[in-house]
Amino acid sequence: MDAPTDIAQIAHSIQLSLAPVFLLSGIVQLLGVLTNRLARAVDRARTLEEQHRLATHEDAPDLAYQLQLLAKRARLLNGAITLGTLSALVIALIVALLFASAFIRFTLALPVAALFVAAMLALVIGLICFLVEVRVATFALRIGPRDPAP
Secondary structure, eight states, X not given: OOHHHHHHHHHHHHHHHHHHHHXXXXXXXXXXXXXXXXXXXXXXXXXXXXXXXXXXXXXXHHHHHHHHHHHHHHHHHHHHHHHHHHHHHHHHHHHXXXXXXXXXXXXXXXXXXXHHHHHHXXXXXXXXXXXXXXXXXXXXXXXXXXXXXX
């Protein structure tokens, strides 16, 4: 095979790899949001744990409940981060396979398609975890005074 054809195949492989790279960039942004939310939940939990340790008998149940909600949020965020990271890793593998396909003389269509479906499935489940976490956070949100005035 001559050099212009090789360069054309490499250029084509780079073109094929661009769409997954943009997807990868979006997932990285999402992971940044998720890790920030997890860090805030952990910081809030540490504060509540200290308050719970020093709480009066009447305040302890409410603080324990808030801690349970934060633990649930942390688990959901951890799942979303894990699945998002898995999706990003699989997409990075897809990019490598697409680029390698310029040099390998057998078809990689089936593995690339299967990996793409797996990456999208992981991303969708991760986004569902994120959605549920947002719902839990919204459910636990308190605006205004704790006890209404008589």
